[in-house]
Amino acid sequence: METQVVEDILIVGAGIAGLTTSLGLHRLGVRSLVLESSDTLRVTGFALATWKNAWKALEAVGVGTILRDRHLQVNGITITSLITGQPTSTVSFKDNGKHGSCEVRCVRRKLMLEALANELPSGTIRYLSKVVAIEESGFYKILHLADGTIIKTKVLIGCDGVNSMVAKWLGFKEASFTGRQAIRGCVELESNHGFDPMLKQFFGQGFRAGVVPCDQETIYWFFTWTPTTQGEELEENPAKLKTKLKQFVLNKLEKMPSDVRCFIEKTELDCFHSAPLRYRQPWELMLGNISKGNVCVAGDALHPMTPDLGQGGCCALEDGVVLARCLAKAFSEKSKEKKGEEDEEQYKRIEESLKKYADERKWRSIDLISTAYMAGFVQQANSKWVTFLRDKVLAIFLADILLKKANFDCGTLNSS
Numbered sequence: 001m002e003t004q005v006v007e008d009i010l011i012v013g014a015g016i017a018g019l020t021t022s023l024g025l026h027r028l029g030v031r032s033l034v035l036e037s038s039d040t041l042r043v044t045g046f047a048l049a050t051w052k053n054a055w056k057a058l059e060a061v062g063v064g065t066i067l068r069d070r071h072l073q074v075n076g077i078t079i080t081s082l083i084t085g086q087p088t089s090t091v092s093f094k095d096n097g098k099h100g101s102c103e104v105r106c107v108r109r110k111l112m113l114e115a116l117a118n119e120l121p122s123g124t125i126r127y128l129s130k131v132v133a134i135e136e137s138g139f140y141k142i143l144h145l146a147d148g149t150i151i152k153t154k155v156l157i158g159c160d161g162v163n164s165m166v167a168k169w170l171g172f173k174e175a176s177f178t179g180r181q182a183i184r185g186c187v188e189l190e191s192n193h194g195f196d197p198m199l200k201q202f203f204g205q206g207f208r209a210g211v212v213p214c215d216q217e218t219i220y221w222f223f224t225w226t227p228t229t230q231g232e233e234l235e236e237n238p239a240k241l242k243t244k245l246k247q248f249v250l251n252k253l254e255k256m257p258s259d260v261r262c263f264i265e266k267t268e269l270d271c272f273h274s275a276p277l278r279y280r281q282p283w284e285l286m287l288g289n290i291s292k293g294n295v296c297v298a299g300d301a302l303h304p305m306t307p308d309l310g311q312g313g314c315c316a317l318e319d320g321v322v323l324a325r326c327l328a329k330a331f332s333e334k335s336k337e338k339k340g341e342e343d344e345e346q347y348k349r350i351e352e353s354l355k356k357y358a359d360e361r362k363w364r365s366i367d368l369i370s371t372a373y374m375a376g377f378v379q380q381a382n383s384k385w386v387t388f389l390r391d392k393v394l395a396i397f398l399a400d401i402l403l404k405k406a407n408f409d410c411g412t413l414n415s416s
Helices: 016-027 053-060 062-068 107-118 164-171 230-237 242-252 258-265 282-287 311-334 339-379 384-406
Strands: 002-013 033-035 047-050 075-080 086-092 105-108 130-135 140-145 151-159 177-189 199-204 206-211 217-225 272-279 295-297
Touching: 002 140, 016 033, 016 105, 016 311, 047 053, 047 107, 047 258, 047 311, 053 062, 053 086, 053 384, 062 105, 062 107, 062 282, 075 272, 075 384, 086 339, 105 107, 105 217, 130 164, 151 164, 151 339, 177 258, 177 295, 177 339, 206 242, 206 258, 217 242, 217 258, 242 258, 242 272, 258 295, 282 339, 295 339, 311 339
Parallel strands: 002 033, 002 151, 075 199, 151 295
Antiparallel strands: 047 105, 075 086, 130 140, 140 151, 177 217, 177 272, 199 206, 206 217
16 A cells, blocks of 8 residues: 655665755754665675775765774775886875875775764664656656655755766756776784785776775775676676676785785675776766756765776765755755745745755865766876876876875765
8 A cells, every 4th residue: 555755855875865854954953854775774785995085075964074084094095006016106194285184994884884873863864665667746746656655845965876867857968987997895804914004006907906994803805897798707706706806806906915916815705896997988077967946966876987096985075065065054044935925936946056056066076076087097007108297297196196086075964
């Protein structure tokens, strides 16, 4: 039997962007409902680099200290060529000249989502709530869920990831494939790993890898490459081929120092995750609608990007703060219109607030998507001349880009 519910703000997806937006609104006294299709918080990817700009967003919604206390601060990045065996650059994250000090930690995704979710009022997240259809009804949107529930809402926010139904409704195409693949892993040890608090990156012929500590017992690592037929086969059936997947990575990284490579060797098979790298074409954001009426998108639904800057999750946190700040004003301003005109007046306020959000996030998203794509092209180059330039000339420049893109402030919930 179908049941109908009426909400002010509906957020589809309990990922980083969705939970940050909901918590930001809650801090500003505005209620929202978050729909999550799975039966629990999803933690695909294990961990994420959390740069200076992300910590500003986490502080804005009040969970910075909780997460900071549970993760090591990363002091810098070392980049090594596995072709020559020589380090190509080392960059400190502390007092780094024009960019200043840059706080970086590798945060476990599960802990970030839990920190955000635990600050929300009980009942804010509705699990097992898969959206199957969206339709318009005057100044409202109506969502149909797989369980037969119908929800009528004044605002619809799509934070439903790279395969976003809301983004599709707004007219965006499916995210494009880069032709590259990523394998990520996480290993938890029973004692202190003794690994330096550094992000250690390694480049080879057509691949890139990195290893970084999350806390005293946990190491996160990644490996990106352009698949051959064998690589594509691994992706088609990862559950059965994880042993081959692990061996594939270890073979590629045979020249990696043994004290770093050992952490990949110790990673359990169920702690491997493989996925193709996808991104939104930048001109789609230039020409498309990030918001339309009372609908918008945020996070990977808005700006799926390659992981080469480590900014995907950070950008989603920024989205949440900016969106909450803009949207809350539409609900805090009291209408002076008559009763029959209130819906139209509030719709206009909502529309303007989402336009403001879209304008604020468009060029930031385009910049990060484009820069990440180009950085990935250079870092994972297969041609000898690009590899030579990368190792001899561009390594320090690429490290500087990481700091430059992290030197961004999305503002607080009350002011930009």
